[in-house]
Amino acid sequence: MTESLIHARGLTKKFGDFTAVNGIDLDVLKGESFGLLGPNGAGKSTAMRMIGATSQRTSGELTVLDKDPEAFGPQIRAHLGVVPQQDNLDTHLTVTENLYIYGRYFGLSRKFLKGKIEELLTFAQLEEKRNSKVEALSGGMKRRLTIARALVSEPEILMLDEPTTGLDPQARHILWDRLFRLKEDGVTLLITTHFMDEAEQLCDRLVVMDKGSIMAEGSPAQLIKDFSTKEVLEVRFGSERNAQMADELRQLCDRIEELPDRILMYTEDGEELLERVYKKDFHPKTSLVRRSSLEDVFLRLTGRTLVD
Amino acid sequence: MSSFQARQGSLKIVDAAKVAARGAIFVTEARLRNTLKWVWLIIAIAIANPVLYLVSIGLGLGSFIDQNAGSTGVDGVSYLTFLAPALLATAAIQSAVDESVYPTLEGFKWNKLFFSMNATPLSGNHIAMGVFFNSLIRTVFTAVLYWFVMLAFGVLESPRAWLAIFTAIMAGAAFGAFMQALAGFLENENVFFTIVERFIIMPLFLFSGTFYPLSSMPIFLQWIGWISPLWHATELGRWLTYGSEISTTMLLVHFIFLNSILVVGLIASRRIFTRRLGK
Numbered sequence: 001m002t003e004s005l006i007h008a009r010g011l012t013k014k015f016g017d018f019t020a021v022n023g024i025d026l027d028v029l030k031g032e033s034f035g036l037l038g039p040n041g042a043g044k045s046t047a048m049r050m051i052g053a054t055s056q057r058t059s060g061e062l063t064v065l066d067k068d069p070e071a072f073g074p075q076i077r078a079h080l081g082v083v084p085q086q087d088n089l090d091t092h093l094t095v096t097e098n099l100y101i102y103g104r105y106f107g108l109s110r111k112f113l114k115g116k117i118e119e120l121l122t123f124a125q126l127e128e129k130r131n132s133k134v135e136a137l138s139g140g141m142k143r144r145l146t147i148a149r150a151l152v153s154e155p156e157i158l159m160l161d162e163p164t165t166g167l168d169p170q171a172r173h174i175l176w177d178r179l180f181r182l183k184e185d186g187v188t189l190l191i192t193t194h195f196m197d198e199a200e201q202l203c204d205r206l207v208v209m210d211k212g213s214i215m216a217e218g219s220p221a222q223l224i225k226d227f228s229t230k231e232v233l234e235v236r237f238g239s240e241r242n243a244q245m246a247d248e249l250r251q252l253c254d255r256i257e258e259l260p261d262r263i264l265m266y267t268e269d270g271e272e273l274l275e276r277v278y279k280k281d282f283h284p285k286t287s288l289v290r291r292s293s294l295e296d297v298f299l300r301l302t303g304r305t306l307v308d
Numbered sequence: 309m310s311s312f313q314a315r316q317g318s319l320k321i322v323d324a325a326k327v328a329a330r331g332a333i334f335v336t337e338a339r340l341r342n343t344l345k346w347v348w349l350i351i352a353i354a355i356a357n358p359v360l361y362l363v364s365i366g367l368g369l370g371s372f373i374d375q376n377a378g379s380t381g382v383d384g385v386s387y388l389t390f391l392a393p394a395l396l397a398t399a400a401i402q403s404a405v406d407e408s409v410y411p412t413l414e415g416f417k418w419n420k421l422f423f424s425m426n427a428t429p430l431s432g433n434h435i436a437m438g439v440f441f442n443s444l445i446r447t448v449f450t451a452v453l454y455w456f457v458m459l460a461f462g463v464l465e466s467p468r469a470w471l472a473i474f475t476a477i478m479a480g481a482a483f484g485a486f487m488q489a490l491a492g493f494l495e496n497e498n499v500f501f502t503i504v505e506r507f508i509i510m511p512l513f514l515f516s517g518t519f520y521p522l523s524s525m526p527i528f529l530q531w532i533g534w535i536s537p538l539w540h541a542t543e544l545g546r547w548l549t550y551g552s553e554i555s556t557t558m559l560l561v562h563f564i565f566l567n568s569i570l571v572v573g574l575i576a577s578r579r580i581f582t583r584r585l586g587k
Contacts, residue, residue: 052427054423054426054427054585054586055586055587056586073431074324074327074328074431075429077427077428078318078322078323078324078327078429079319079322080427082424082427084420084423084424084427086420088419088420088421088423088424089419089424090338090419090421091419092342093342093345101334101341102424102428104338105327105331105334105338105425105428105429105430106318106322106327106428106429107322107323107324107326107327107330107334107429108321149424153318153321153322153428154315154317154322156317156318156319185315
């Protein structure tokens with residue numbers, strides 16, 4: 001059996017009366033890329049901080065690399081690479097200095113770091129910015145530097161909290177490419193995201209979280225298979241008519257979801273369903289057939305969309 | 309294509325025990341790199357500060373006082389000689405507070421740097437001590453430069469005057485450690501600037517026997533001096549620089565007071581840093 005690097009049972013975190021993480025169960029295996037998918041406030045970051053051995057759990061079981069974070073925080077953190085939601089680089093220092101001091105925090109030697117920093121600058125495509133101060137970097141560059149920084153100690157597990165939030169599409173794709181390479185190198189990844197495309201691209205397995213609880217678990221393909229249909233037909237009748245049309249459309253397929261701006265119709269064959277919509281003499285203003293995504297899974301599980 | 313040539317893995321290359329033992333040094337190193345970015349400004353402040361104060365207050369106000377009270381009118385010496393050790397301690401305290409408070413507010417709040425440090429094998433204790441050591445280094449630098457400016461002004465009469473550098477550093481370290489704990493404790497930095505700076509730091513400066521002997525204050529105001537590291541360091545400084553009269557008991561009281569504040573400040577900083585990072 002493959003080794004489980006992170007093991008949680010009934011993991012719970014409360015802040016006063018508020019339960020941020022409500023008894024979650026997780027097993028992250030060596031070499032896999034595991035995702036926590038959910039909207040803002042689902043408890044993903046809190047779960048990450050407990051796993052990252054910086055925040056103590058209120059109750060439940062948790063082992064990371066076979067150790068209890070409550071008793072062995074520093075020993076666990078020695079083998080984690082953490083990319084927080086907000087970049088917390090030392091903005092007064094240069095790109096190289098940031099990598100260097102972070103390596104020193106892991107007790108790495110100057111000699112080792114000299115070579116390592118070159119590797120990381122290449123990996124993060126920051127060779128030309130090596131002597132720039134961090135405050136002069138773009139958002140995408142800072143993000144790549146934060147990821148490079150987390151890799152300085154060659155961690156067993158790389159933890160990324162919302163790695164691409166706030167980045168433009170091009171910067172996101174560059175970042176995904178880098179993360180994909182890490183995955184190919186066998187680095188275990190733990191990723192939180194509220195972007196379903198990111199989860200689909202990067203995660204072998206994921207849990208869908210909402211309000212501190214896990215709603216479902218599986219591979220992206222399995223979750224889509226279990227909780228959605230193969231295809232989705234999206235139709236728009238204009239905001240006033242959507243509600244009225246929804247009742248009519250319900251007769252044409254097993255499941256529909258009404259969103260403020262459009263109606264989603266779940267089916268195995270989108271084109272065929274669209275034909276039937278037209279045959280009924282309903283004329284949507286726009287229509288789109290697409291494959292089901294994790295967004296649909298989330299909608300099914302919670303009745304809400306991921307990004308509000 | 310693999311991104312990394314010879315990945316060995318953290319299990320091989322990271323030694324958590326080494327970080328546990330030397331973490332504070334690693335943080336100090338990082339803090340020093342930060343401080344060195346402003347090294348010219350720090351040097352300029354360290355020189356301009358004593359020169360401006362000693363000229364304007366010491367010589368300006370001093371010549372006025374000496375005209376009226378005679379050249380041995382204040383505690384048996386000229387006003388400049390009387391004032392200089394107090395200003396030395398003030399400068400040491402000021403640089404210690406600057407270098408403790410700003411990095412602490414920045415690290416917890418402005419750029420959250422402490423949280424990135426705490427994601428490594430470093431703990432709150434290491435971070436608190438690293439901030440303190442960097443502040444101490446800057447304080448030593450400031451005090452030494454100040455002392456040489458005092459030497460140039462001819463206000464160091466006693467052969468043991470060089471020891472005043474250490475008493476000033478002691479006061480800086482004590483006050484710095486205390487303020488570091490307070491800056492870590494107060495999660496709203498505005499409270500620090502509006503209340504702590506105006507109602508704690510400023511009165512301590514004015515009521516610590518800095519500009520006149522504490523004994524010339526009404527008795528009900530003298531307690532401010534007693535709780536102020538500045539007064540204790542100033543008393544020690546006056547004894548060392550020009551041989552101001554002081555009992556052995558009081559020497560011990562000053563020494564013990566300053567070091568107690570230092571120890572309490574450091575213990576509090578370490579606890580507060582650890583607790584706040586673990587929230």
